[in-house]
Amino acid sequence: MSFTRRDLVASLAFTATLALAAVLSPAHAQAQDKKELVFGATAGPYADQIKLGIKPLLEKKGYRVKVVEFNDYIQPNFALAQGALDANAFQHIVYLTKFATENKLALSELLKVPTAPIAIYSKRHRTLDVKEGATVALPNDPTNAARALLVLQEIGWLKLREGYDPIRASEKDVAQNPNKLKLIPIEAAQLPRSLDDTDYSFVNGNFALASGLKLTEALALEKTGPTYQNLVAIRTEDKDKPWVKDIAEAYRSREFLAVTEQKFAGFVKTDYQQALQAGAAK
Numbered sequence: 001m002s003f004t005r006r007d008l009v010a011s012l013a014f015t016a017t018l019a020l021a022a023v024l025s026p027a028h029a030q031a032q033d034k035k036e037l038v039f040g041a042t043a044g045p046y047a048d049q050i051k052l053g054i055k056p057l058l059e060k061k062g063y064r065v066k067v068v069e070f071n072d073y074i075q076p077n078f079a080l081a082q083g084a085l086d087a088n089a090f091q092h093i094v095y096l097t098k099f100a101t102e103n104k105l106a107l108s109e110l111l112k113v114p115t116a117p118i119a120i121y122s123k124r125h126r127t128l129d130v131k132e133g134a135t136v137a138l139p140n141d142p143t144n145a146a147r148a149l150l151v152l153q154e155i156g157w158l159k160l161r162e163g164y165d166p167i168r169a170s171e172k173d174v175a176q177n178p179n180k181l182k183l184i185p186i187e188a189a190q191l192p193r194s195l196d197d198t199d200y201s202f203v204n205g206n207f208a209l210a211s212g213l214k215l216t217e218a219l220a221l222e223k224t225g226p227t228y229q230n231l232v233a234i235r236t237e238d239k240d241k242p243w244v245k246d247i248a249e250a251y252r253s254r255e256f257l258a259v260t261e262q263k264f265a266g267f268v269k270t271d272y273q274q275a276l277q278a279g280a281a282k
Helices: 005-032 045-060 075-082 093-103 142-154 188-194 205-210 242-251 254-263 271-281
Strands: 036-042 064-070 087-092 107-112 119-121 135-139 174-176 182-186 200-203 230-235
Touching (some): 045 205, 045 242, 075 230, 087 093, 093 107, 135 142, 188 200, 230 242, 242 254, 254 271
Parallel strands (some): 036 087, 135 182
């Protein structure tokens, strides 16, 4: 059996997760008697949502809440599955399902969270008037690459073949590339830095905001549907525990809706937040 680079990355991430579990295991033990909860999130808006909107509400109920920030999409799920975290917030259902299946992790979605859409940015250009041979960086993980390709089709830069799967679209599905764009796959966390070297770069919302980019500066925003809205993930075995219900209640609250509107303008709101808004408008 060959040992691929992907296997190496997963192995290193798993080793790092074990180390993290050793540090945080006392906190997890406390979480079992509902005194302390440990959240994992990618650095940036999803960690900030917990700190600003969720942590205060849970603390009012007597919890101590710790937020652990990550700079990649691999360790948070391993950390959750191993018990170093009680919940994490950074991914959409497509990524969670694929990652959990491939790594045999018993993880489940709790609920969706307000989500910053993937967007295309540029330091060299102020418009979408693309030139032949332009370089375009996009995420190198399959699900986010598919999102970028769909945006490229929406803005008319390329055309995907008939019958393509919108969730699994890849460069192999590109049927027409009239401007001979050079698509450059890059790790999602590194995409903000790629702006110095490319004509255009797609950047996931959390990494864009963490690097100082603004949604209002984007040249094009994804029309984010439920499939690509980020979520809170938990261990499947914990789904009926009282502290899980308390986390969900905090996210579904009017207080968190107010934080979303004040601190996370431009984020795609969840169905339950839209329902709260509709109720208030009546």
